[in-house]
Amino acid sequence: MRKVIYLYTKLAPKKHTIILCTGNKNKLKEFIQIMGDQFHIDSEPVDLPELQGPPLQIAKEKALLAYEKMGKACVTEDTSLCFNALNGMPGPYVKWFLDAAGPEGLSKMLDGFEDKTGYAQCILSYMGPELKEPLQFVGQTQGVIVRPRGPRNFGWDPIFQPDGYTDTYAEMDKDVKNKISHRLKAIQKFIDHFLVN
Ligand SMILES: O=c1[nH]c(=O)c2ncn([C@@H]3O[C@H](COP(=O)(O)OP(=O)(O)OP(=O)(O)O)[C@@H](O)[C@H]3O)c2[nH]1
């Protein structure tokens, strides 16, 4: 019996726990779908103030605030939707644009521009007691901004159509989004870093 238990713990080692500080249930869901097989994801729904500035700086401050609040190693995520015709805006401020204008209004912002291209960006930040500054992992997916198509349960998913696809993020199966998304790419870099270090 002892041998069996030993073998079992060897073959099925306990998953590492990652604490994700986010108030966004859809982000959490995607984290679990993407990395739930490899890690146990614990979430803390802390409402963190977000400062103004370049995306990496905003994400860094968010990670430091989360770490200060939690008092232990944790992960935060900051997501941007960037329009090339607007030199990257609304970017990290997309949440406020969405709240004010909805997906329609957001897509109409590009009506006066020929260039409808843009990109979704995820900055994953990890801060722990062994670090002076957060580690940051950036994932980007290029695409075009379209009029809303598909379910409206997650942010700007209905107006973002990734390059090489005819569906918006909202129209595609979750499995497909999670294989090409900005979030997947940032998580992949995060996992690669911790696997080699
Ligand atoms: O269609 C979408 N597909 C996505 O994959 C996605 N990821 C985030 N978002 C939205 O973009 C804003 C980012 O702001 P954000 O990073 O500050 O997030 P948040 O404030 O909701 O949560 P958090 O800061 O507590 O983690 C918020 O409106 C999010 O709802 C997405 N919308």
Ligand SMILES: [Mg+2]
């Ligand atoms: Mg936020």
